[in-house]
Amino acid sequence: MPDERRDDRTVRLVRAAQRGDTLAMAELLDLLAPYVGRVCAPIALDQAADAAQDALVAVFKSLRTLKDPAALHGWARAIAVREAVRTAHRAARALPADLNALPARGDPQLSADIRDVLDRLSPEHRAVLMLRDVEGLDERTAASLLGVRTGTVKSRLHRARDTFRKAWTS
Numbered sequence: 001m002p003d004e005r006r007d008d009r010t011v012r013l014v015r016a017a018q019r020g021d022t023l024a025m026a027e028l029l030d031l032l033a034p035y036v037g038r039v040c041a042p043i044a045l046d047q048a049a050d051a052a053q054d055a056l057v058a059v060f061k062s063l064r065t066l067k068d069p070a071a072l073h074g075w076a077r078a079i080a081v082r083e084a085v086r087t088a089h090r091a092a093r094a095l096p097a098d099l100n101a102l103p104a105r106g107d108p109q110l111s112a113d114i115r116d117v118l119d120r121l122s123p124e125h126r127a128v129l130m131l132r133d134v135e136g137l138d139e140r141t142a143a144s145l146l147g148v149r150t151g152t153v154k155s156r157l158h159r160a161r162d163t164f165r166k167a168w169t170s
Contacts, residue, residue, distance in 0.1 A: 088123030
């Protein structure tokens with residue numbers, strides 16, 4: 001389906017859901033759930049499912065406040081990032097991982113080891129890494145989504161990358 005038709009469909013679904021159409025809400029949930037899950041996963045880690053659920057609840061509770069239905073994905077992303085950081089904080093994931101033996105490139109254990117290094121970062125640092133390095137957002141957009149200044153995003157990104165690099169090479 002071309003992007004324009006998909007965008008038109010999304011706008012129609014949002015407007016119908018804002019009017020209380022439960023079928024449209026169900027379709028929006030099917031559309032948003034995988035996306036919100038992908039946003040939450042690298043930030044909330046093991047609590048990603050809880051974060052995604054909290055984010056989807058927040059999205060549907062405030063759906064009527066969304067003025068531009070075409071901005072649905074960006075709006076949902078902002079909510080998902082906020083909820084993922086909040087969930088990760090609640091989980092108090094401060095225990096460092098044991099990284100004594102790092103695998104060689106191509107080792108199937110590599111993604112698990114990357115995950116272990118990510119576990120050592122704070123939720124704010126994981127969020128900024130995800131937004132900048134995975135989602136490819138610019139610093140201003142990431143700052144807006146996180147509710148912080150651009151300079152804060154720059155310093156968090158620097159610290160997150162530095163911490164990741166040091167943990168990876170130790």
